[in-house]
Amino acid sequence: MQQLLITCRAGLEPDIAAEIQVKSAAVGVHGFVRAQAGQGYVIFEGYQPDSAESLMQRLAFAELIFARQWMAVVEHVTLEAPTDRIAPIVEVLQQAPAFHGSWLTFPDTNDGKSLSRLTRKLEKPLEKALAPLQARTPDKADWIVQVFFLSGEEFWVGLTPRRNASLWDVGYPRLRQPPSAPSRSTLKLEEAWLQLIPEHLRAVYIKPFQKAVDLGAAPGGWTWQLVHRGMQVVAVDNGPMDKQLMESGQVTHLREDAFAYKPNRQVDWLVCDMVEKPARVAELMERWLVKGWCRFAIFNLKLPMKKRWQEVDQILTRIRAELDQAGIAYQMSARQLYHDREEITVFVGPKET
Numbered sequence: 001m002q003q004l005l006i007t008c009r010a011g012l013e014p015d016i017a018a019e020i021q022v023k024s025a026a027v028g029v030h031g032f033v034r035a036q037a038g039q040g041y042v043i044f045e046g047y048q049p050d051s052a053e054s055l056m057q058r059l060a061f062a063e064l065i066f067a068r069q070w071m072a073v074v075e076h077v078t079l080e081a082p083t084d085r086i087a088p089i090v091e092v093l094q095q096a097p098a099f100h101g102s103w104l105t106f107p108d109t110n111d112g113k114s115l116s117r118l119t120r121k122l123e124k125p126l127e128k129a130l131a132p133l134q135a136r137t138p139d140k141a142d143w144i145v146q147v148f149f150l151s152g153e154e155f156w157v158g159l160t161p162r163r164n165a166s167l168w169d170v171g172y173p174r175l176r177q178p179p180s181a182p183s184r185s186t187l188k189l190e191e192a193w194l195q196l197i198p199e200h201l202r203a204v205y206i207k208p209f210q211k212a213v214d215l216g217a218a219p220g221g222w223t224w225q226l227v228h229r230g231m232q233v234v235a236v237d238n239g240p241m242d243k244q245l246m247e248s249g250q251v252t253h254l255r256e257d258a259f260a261y262k263p264n265r266q267v268d269w270l271v272c273d274m275v276e277k278p279a280r281v282a283e284l285m286e287r288w289l290v291k292g293w294c295r296f297a298i299f300n301l302k303l304p305m306k307k308r309w310q311e312v313d314q315i316l317t318r319i320r321a322e323l324d325q326a327g328i329a330y331q332m333s334a335r336q337l338y339h340d341r342e343e344i345t346v347f348v349g350p351k352e353t
């Protein structure tokens, strides 16, 4: 397969295009990117017949900041009269490598979302129609079929690598706003934990009775997540915190400048969601990590208006250089989350050996 389809937040196509262009070249897979603003996806056109597989073998999906999901393209299908959409999908998959399971997806745009009824309707019939072609043992199949609908008549049929892709078909977990959480931002931290920390480590890293600091905490959406997991939280913000959250008895609210605050001793978690210049937040995070004031950190970096990937890359490179210079063995992951606005979210923790 020569083409790779990568989905992203609508509007961030130039950023995923710039990112994949640089990261594909770095692993020796060459090609160019077709991107159109507002489409919610881009196409990497490799120069070799197996460029898509090569790239997926050499590049970890988790390293892509602006990608939601990806697939190696089997065929771009346009129907004249869409009476039967299932047969053409089955047809193009006749010669495909072993697969198990199928996802029906669409772009994260207004037009895309209007296709959710159609994809739900097609799920079961497609599953049934693909059964005879499917690998008998799911774990022996490296691929999951993905059909990415642009309209009722036009879709991309492809294969997503089971072990190197987002865990979620559309690229993010569908989360419900907890009724008692004081802000919508609460879902950013919940999604960050799910997206940025491997599943087997989550319960090791996030535990009751841990100590946490939330910089820029008000009204308390992120603090709510920490409290909900049984942590003791120092919430630093000049703004008011949610009353009910304060009644939990697990929160100390300090009306202080987050850039001046220092903890008395090391805490488990530092989280930071301030609307500030990204370079300034990065510098603050470096200080906390280099001085060992926290074990784990999750923070947001506001995206600039233009050249977002390039700026983000520069800032993350600088953080890495600072941590390397301080001799810290760390792991870092970063992603533009579904619940993020114009920002990306970064996780840093000790390196797993």
Ligand SMILES: C[S@@+](CC[C@H](N)C(=O)[O-])C[C@H]1O[C@@H](n2cnc3c(N)ncnc32)[C@H](O)[C@@H]1O
Residues within 6 Å of the ligand: 182, 183, 184, 185, 186, 215, 216, 217, 218, 219, 220, 221, 222, 223, 236, 237, 238, 239, 256, 257, 258, 259, 273, 274, 275, 276
């Ligand atoms: C996006 S809001 C945080 C929302 C919060 N994470 C939630 O889930 O409810 C940003 C917060 O950062 C605070 N902030 C900005 N600069 C700050 C500073 N230098 N020190 C402390 N708080 C600051 C603002 O007062 C504001 O409440």
